Amino acid sequence: MNRLNEITATEVVKKIKTEQVTAEAVMRDCLDRIAEREATIKAWAYLNREQALKAAVEIDRGEKSTPLAGLPVGIKDVLDTSDMPTEMGSPIYNEWQPKVDAACVGVMRAAGAIIMGKTVTCEFAGSYPGPTANPANPEHTPGGSSSGSAAAVADRMVHVAFGTQTGGSVLRPASFCGIFGYKPTYNVINRSGLLFASENLDTIGLMARSVDDIDLVSSVLLNRPVVPPAKEIAHPRIGLVKTHLWPEASSETRFAVEDSARKLSNAGAEIIDIRMPETFEDHTRIRNLLNDFERSRVLSWHSRNHREKMSDKILQQVDNGLTIPWDEYHSALLRAEDGRAMMDTIFKPLDFILTPAASGEAPKTLRDTGDARLQGYWTILHVPTMTVPTHTGPNELPVGIQLVCPRWQDNRLISWCKWVSKILIN
Amino acid sequence: MNRLNEITATEVVKKIKTEQVTAEAVMRDCLDRIAEREATIKAWAYLNREQALKAAVEIDRGEKSTPLAGLPVGIKDVLDTSDMPTEMGSPIYNEWQPKVDAACVGVMRAAGAIIMGKTVTCEFAGSYPGPTANPANPEHTPGGSSSGSAAAVADRMVHVAFGTQTGGSVLRPASFCGIFGYKPTYNVINRSGLLFASENLDTIGLMARSVDDIDLVSSVLLNRPVVPPAKEIAHPRIGLVKTHLWPEASSETRFAVEDSARKLSNAGAEIIDIRMPETFEDHTRIRNLLNDFERSRVLSWHSRNHREKMSDKILQQVDNGLTIPWDEYHSALLRAEDGRAMMDTIFKPLDFILTPAASGEAPKTLRDTGDARLQGYWTILHVPTMTVPTHTGPNELPVGIQLVCPRWQDNRLISWCKWVSKILIN
Numbered sequence: 001m002n003r004l005n006e007i008t009a010t011e012v013v014k015k016i017k018t019e020q021v022t023a024e025a026v027m028r029d030c031l032d033r034i035a036e037r038e039a040t041i042k043a044w045a046y047l048n049r050e051q052a053l054k055a056a057v058e059i060d061r062g063e064k065s066t067p068l069a070g071l072p073v074g075i076k077d078v079l080d081t082s083d084m085p086t087e088m089g090s091p092i093y094n095e096w097q098p099k100v101d102a103a104c105v106g107v108m109r110a111a112g113a114i115i116m117g118k119t120v121t122c123e124f125a126g127s128y129p130g131p132t133a134n135p136a137n138p139e140h141t142p143g144g145s146s147s148g149s150a151a152a153v154a155d156r157m158v159h160v161a162f163g164t165q166t167g168g169s170v171l172r173p174a175s176f177c178g179i180f181g182y183k184p185t186y187n188v189i190n191r192s193g194l195l196f197a198s199e200n201l202d203t204i205g206l207m208a209r210s211v212d213d214i215d216l217v218s219s220v221l222l223n224r225p226v227v228p229p230a231k232e233i234a235h236p237r238i239g240l241v242k243t244h245l246w247p248e249a250s251s252e253t254r255f256a257v258e259d260s261a262r263k264l265s266n267a268g269a270e271i272i273d274i275r276m277p278e279t280f281e282d283h284t285r286i287r288n289l290l291n292d293f294e295r296s297r298v299l300s301w302h303s304r305n306h307r308e309k310m311s312d313k314i315l316q317q318v319d320n321g322l323t324i325p326w327d328e329y330h331s332a333l334l335r336a337e338d339g340r341a342m343m344d345t346i347f348k349p350l351d352f353i354l355t356p357a358a359s360g361e362a363p364k365t366l367r368d369t370g371d372a373r374l375q376g377y378w379t380i381l382h383v384p385t386m387t388v389p390t391h392t393g394p395n396e397l398p399v400g401i402q403l404v405c406p407r408w409q410d411n412r413l414i415s416w417c418k419w420v421s422k423i424l425i426n
Numbered sequence: 427m428n429r430l431n432e433i434t435a436t437e438v439v440k441k442i443k444t445e446q447v448t449a450e451a452v453m454r455d456c457l458d459r460i461a462e463r464e465a466t467i468k469a470w471a472y473l474n475r476e477q478a479l480k481a482a483v484e485i486d487r488g489e490k491s492t493p494l495a496g497l498p499v500g501i502k503d504v505l506d507t508s509d510m511p512t513e514m515g516s517p518i519y520n521e522w523q524p525k526v527d528a529a530c531v532g533v534m535r536a537a538g539a540i541i542m543g544k545t546v547t548c549e550f551a552g553s554y555p556g557p558t559a560n561p562a563n564p565e566h567t568p569g570g571s572s573s574g575s576a577a578a579v580a581d582r583m584v585h586v587a588f589g590t591q592t593g594g595s596v597l598r599p600a601s602f603c604g605i606f607g608y609k610p611t612y613n614v615i616n617r618s619g620l621l622f623a624s625e626n627l628d629t630i631g632l633m634a635r636s637v638d639d640i641d642l643v644s645s646v647l648l649n650r651p652v653v654p655p656a657k658e659i660a661h662p663r664i665g666l667v668k669t670h671l672w673p674e675a676s677s678e679t680r681f682a683v684e685d686s687a688r689k690l691s692n693a694g695a696e697i698i699d700i701r702m703p704e705t706f707e708d709h710t711r712i713r714n715l716l717n718d719f720e721r722s723r724v725l726s727w728h729s730r731n732h733r734e735k736m737s738d739k740i741l742q743q744v745d746n747g748l749t750i751p752w753d754e755y756h757s758a759l760l761r762a763e764d765g766r767a768m769m770d771t772i773f774k775p776l777d778f779i780l781t782p783a784a785s786g787e788a789p790k791t792l793r794d795t796g797d798a799r800l801q802g803y804w805t806i807l808h809v810p811t812m813t814v815p816t817h818t819g820p821n822e823l824p825v826g827i828q829l830v831c832p833r834w835q836d837n838r839l840i841s842w843c844k845w846v847s848k849i850l851i852n
Contacts, residue, residue, distance in 0.1 A: 082727055096525050100518075103622075106726030190723035191625060196529075196618040224752035297616035300532030301508055326650035330834065408756065 004029040009159040009213035016070035023070030027056035043152035047117035066112030074161030077118040080193035102193025119148030128311035140362040143173030144369030168375025170205035176362035178398025186382035198294040230418030236351035239274040250360025252393035296321025357402035361393035430455040435585040435639035442496035449496030453482035469578035473543035492538030500587030503544040506619035528619025545574030554737035566788040569599030570795030594801025596631035602788035604824025612808035624720040656844035662777035665700040676786030678819035722747025783828035787819035
C-alpha cells in the first residue's frame, strides 16, 4: 500500500471523511517524507513540524464535514499567512509575520485544509532563484518562481500547493517537475494578500499530481461543483499551436507535443494546425514591459531603502520600469487587450489548444529557472492553461504539454484535461 | 495672503522648488490647521506632528529636484505605510504596522512628497462609517469610505489625499465635501499594498482642491507629462446622462447638472441627451454581487477569527458572499464586461459625459455615508470619472457634478475638467 503522502488529494479527503485514516496519519507521512528529502530538495521556506501536526490533530477532533478536511497544502511564500512568516524570497522580509491570511489561504482553512508550510519562491516571484532542487535530479532546476510548490508536490511531500504566474511561474516548474500545473483565467482566484509582481498578469494557480485534485481545490475556492469526469470517447477539435518559438524548443518538447497530438488523434480527436497572429510574436517584449513598469511601482519602497538586499536582476527590472513613459506602457496594455479579443475568434472552431509547456527538460543548473517565453506567451492573453505531465526527456526528466482554453472556460479546460490525462497518462 | 495650507498643491510645489517657502513652513501651516480643527472634523486615523515636521525638514535640507518635493499628502488608511500604522478602519488591525509602503505611497515618497498621516476610512473601505465629520457642517456625513481624505483636503488640512473607490468611495465624499475627486480608469494606479474590497472594482483615486493638482500628482504616479491647460474656447459634445436614478436624486443635484449643462452650452458646448442601455439599470445589483463574493474571500480569515470586531453590515456582505455560486458571480463579471464594451459605442459621438455625482447634499447623519448608486453605476464600467465642485445646495452644503470619459482616456477627462472648471468655478 502507498504511504499517505503518495496518494492524491482527492483520495486523502475521501479517506479522512470516511474515517479510514486520520488527518494526523496523513500529516505524519508527509512530514516523514520531508524529513527524508528536504536536505536535498529544499522546497520549504517555512515548516514547523509541531504546528502542522497540531493542526491535523485539531481536524481529527472536529467534524470533518468541510470539503477539504485534513488536506495538507503548501503555500508559495509570496502569499500572506497569519501564523507563519512570509518572506517573499527576499532578505528584506526576513522573518516577516503578516497580520492576516491571504484570501486563498483563508478560504482553504475554512474548507478544513491544513496550511502545512510556506514553499520557496524566487525573489519576489521573479527569476532570481531560491535553493530548491528538482526532485527528479537535484542538479537540475525545479523551474521558478513557484519552485518550492512544484518540487514539494512532485516529491510527494504535500498533495497540493499554490503557485503564482506572471510569466511562466506555475506552468514551467510543474512541467520541469512532472506534475499538473494550472494557471486559471486571470484573476479567477482572489489575490488579496499576494505581493504583486505585475498586477495585470499575476494569477494564482495550483499544482497537484492529478487533474481531479486541481478540480477539487478549485471547486472549493470558487464555490462551484466539480467538473464531471472525462468521457471515455470524445472527438475534440484540438488546435495544435507551435508558435514562432517552436524552432527554439528542444527535441523532447517538440516530440512531447507531436506524440501527444498523434495519440489524441488516434483516440478520436481532430488535430488542426493553427497559425497564431504575427503580432503575438511581440508578447515577450510586451510582457516584459508590463512587468518592469508595474514592478518598479510595487518595489518602489524596497529599491529606495534596501537596494543592497535585492538581486541585480530585479533591480535592473525596477530601474528600467521607472524609465518607461506612460504612453509606452499604455500601448502595451492595449496590445494585450487586443490579443485577448483575438483569442475568442481563434478559439471558435476549437475545443482546446495543444502547445509546448516549456522549452524542454529542466536545465542542469540551480542558478537559472529556465525560459519563461512559452508560458508568458499565454499568460498575457489571460487564458486558462494547464500543463499535463505526459513525457520524459533524454535525461529521464519530465516534459509536459500545455493545454489552453478561452478566457473563463476553466471548467472546459479541466474537463478536457481529464480526457487527455486518461489517454496519455493512465 | 493665504496661509500655506490653503493654496493648491501646484502652488506649494512651485514655491518650495523656487525656495519662496520651506517645506517646513507649509507643514506647520497644515499642522496648525489640524490643531484648530481636528477635534471637530476627526479626519485622521494617524498623525504624528513631530514625524511630519521631521520629514519636511529633511526635504528642506535636500535637493528639491523631485517633482513633488515637500508636498504634504494624506493616505487613506487601507493603504500600507512602512512608518505608520494601517488600521483599515477596523479594530482587528489596531496599531498594525505594515512592513512596506503601498506602491502609490512609495512612488509619492520617491517624488519628494511627504506622507503626512493616515486618513479615516470606513471599515474595510465599506459603508460602516468612522468618526469623521463634514467640514461644511459637522452634523453631516463627509461621505465614505474615503471620509478622512475628503474632509482633510476640503478643510485645508492637507493639499492632496489618496482615496479608493469600489462603489462610490472617492466621488461621493468629494462631492459631499466640495472638492475634486478623481477615480481613474480601473487599475491605472498600482494597487500593491491596498487591502482589497472587491478586486474587480477597487480603484485608487485622488482628492484635491484643483484639477491641476490631480493632474500633477497623476503625472508623477504614471510617468507622463501634465495635460496641457484648458482651451479658452471649445465646442465639446457633452452627453447628458440622467440615468434611471434621476427621479430619486434631490432637486439640488438635478439643478447642479442642468445648470452646468446650460452654462457649458452657453460657453459653446453641444449638449446631447443620452439614454443609457436598460441593462445598466442592473448595475447596482451586479456591483453588490461582485462586492459580496470578493469581500467574502478577502475577509475569510477575519470573519472566522474576529467576528466580534466586525460590523453587522460587513458580516452580512461576507456571509452573503459565501453563498453565491460561481456561475452567478461569473455571469455578473461577464455582464460588467459587456457593459464596458458598450461604453465605447456610447462614447463615439461624445467628448465626455455629464451626470450627477451624488444624490444630493451630504445627509445630516454621521451614521450613514450616503447612497453609492450614482457613483457605482460608473465604477463597474471601469471608466475614469471626476467630480467637480460646482454648486451649493439648500443647506449651504456642496453639490458636485460628475464628468466621465471612455476607459483609458484619463488625460481627455482631465483636459475637459480643466475647461469645465474654468467656466463653472472661476
